[in-house]
Amino acid sequence: MSHGEDIELAVPSVPSSPPEASEDPAVPPAPAAPATPATPVMPGGTRPDRAPQWLSLTVPAVFVVLWSSAFIAAVFGTDAAPPLMLTFARFAVAGVLLTLIALFSRSPWPRGRLLLHVIVVGLLMQAVQFGAFYNAIGAGLPGGVVALIQGFNPVIIALLAGGVLGEKINRSQWLGFAVGAVGVGMAVVGQLSVSLTAVLLSFLGLLGLSLGTVYQKRFTQGTDVRSSTAVHFLVSAPVVGLLSLLLEDQRVSDWGAFSASLAWIVLINSVGTFLLLNTMLRKQAASRVGTLFFLTPAVTALLSWIVIGQTLSPMAITGLVLGGAGVLLTGRK
Numbered sequence: 001m002s003h004g005e006d007i008e009l010a011v012p013s014v015p016s017s018p019p020e021a022s023e024d025p026a027v028p029p030a031p032a033a034p035a036t037p038a039t040p041v042m043p044g045g046t047r048p049d050r051a052p053q054w055l056s057l058t059v060p061a062v063f064v065v066l067w068s069s070a071f072i073a074a075v076f077g078t079d080a081a082p083p084l085m086l087t088f089a090r091f092a093v094a095g096v097l098l099t100l101i102a103l104f105s106r107s108p109w110p111r112g113r114l115l116l117h118v119i120v121v122g123l124l125m126q127a128v129q130f131g132a133f134y135n136a137i138g139a140g141l142p143g144g145v146v147a148l149i150q151g152f153n154p155v156i157i158a159l160l161a162g163g164v165l166g167e168k169i170n171r172s173q174w175l176g177f178a179v180g181a182v183g184v185g186m187a188v189v190g191q192l193s194v195s196l197t198a199v200l201l202s203f204l205g206l207l208g209l210s211l212g213t214v215y216q217k218r219f220t221q222g223t224d225v226r227s228s229t230a231v232h233f234l235v236s237a238p239v240v241g242l243l244s245l246l247l248e249d250q251r252v253s254d255w256g257a258f259s260a261s262l263a264w265i266v267l268i269n270s271v272g273t274f275l276l277l278n279t280m281l282r283k284q285a286a287s288r289v290g291t292l293f294f295l296t297p298a299v300t301a302l303l304s305w306i307v308i309g310q311t312l313s314p315m316a317i318t319g320l321v322l323g324g325a326g327v328l329l330t331g332r333k
Helices: 053-080 081-103 112-136 143-151 155-163 171-189 196-219 225-247 255-283 285-294 296-307 316-329
Strands: none
Touching: 053 081, 053 112, 053 143, 053 285, 053 296, 053 316, 081 112, 112 143, 112 196, 112 225, 143 171, 143 196, 143 296, 155 171, 155 196, 171 196, 171 285, 171 316, 196 255, 225 255, 225 296, 255 285, 285 296, 285 316, 296 316
16 A cells, blocks of 8 residues: 655744844844754654554455355355355344444445445455355365465456556566466366366356446446445345245254354454455555455365365465465566
8 A cells, every 4th residue: 555755743942032132233143042843753753744664464364264264164164054155144244333333433424326236346346256256165176276276366457457456567467466366276186176166156256246346446436435335245145045045944043153154254354344445445546446356266276175184286385376476576666
């Protein structure tokens, strides 16, 4: 994120009493002491008009870790309940919670045509993305593999951002996209061991995320993060809920695991990560925000190994390394 320029405030020193007039008219009065510029410094050495550098570095890192944890929580949740039922519960609870936050903070709500655009973004980034991803996980595709497929998001955004948003992408960034895509592809190929349907569902979720990200950047600039994200959840909940009633058996086999998974997904993933994502999209180019998803496969793989004991093949590990190299290339100007 960009920082404001340093501003030095010059405050002239004020003498405690006026200089005494010289009794000898031939001798001019002594000049006043030169003004000493004073730069206000906040505790810890931070200037008040400049955001701390650690904050701009921490927000993307926190976003990647929290986003990656959603795949681990989804594994537990879909083991305890049908995937669309879990998705509906996530949207319903998160939508109510964010609505209360938006009302309490008196956030402006989108209206008219802008509201329609926000609804489209919500259906793409929420209903399509997570409805497809959770079904893929419920069909047996490991959460780490879903994250690897989602890692193609920066490539799709790169293909769309130039024509739709008019964003300029230099050669180094294109090289980064290519290297990252190859890396993610290697990781996915090394992990494919389940049904083709689950893989196709994951790519459908990827398409929803990519289209939603670009559409949001193009048509919903200037909307309040809290109210717009609340709308995303509120419009997606009935759509997914209806599909769940039509296609699934409404039964929860483990209420403890379901409740814990839902609490984490709602509080951490639904509210925390999407507020961070929408905030970053308002501050940075969509293509640069999208490159963060190149990091989620590696982080998800690490979390999968720590939490549920999943391991990766040498090819997958090589792919994750290439994906990280792609991030570094893409971030270069």
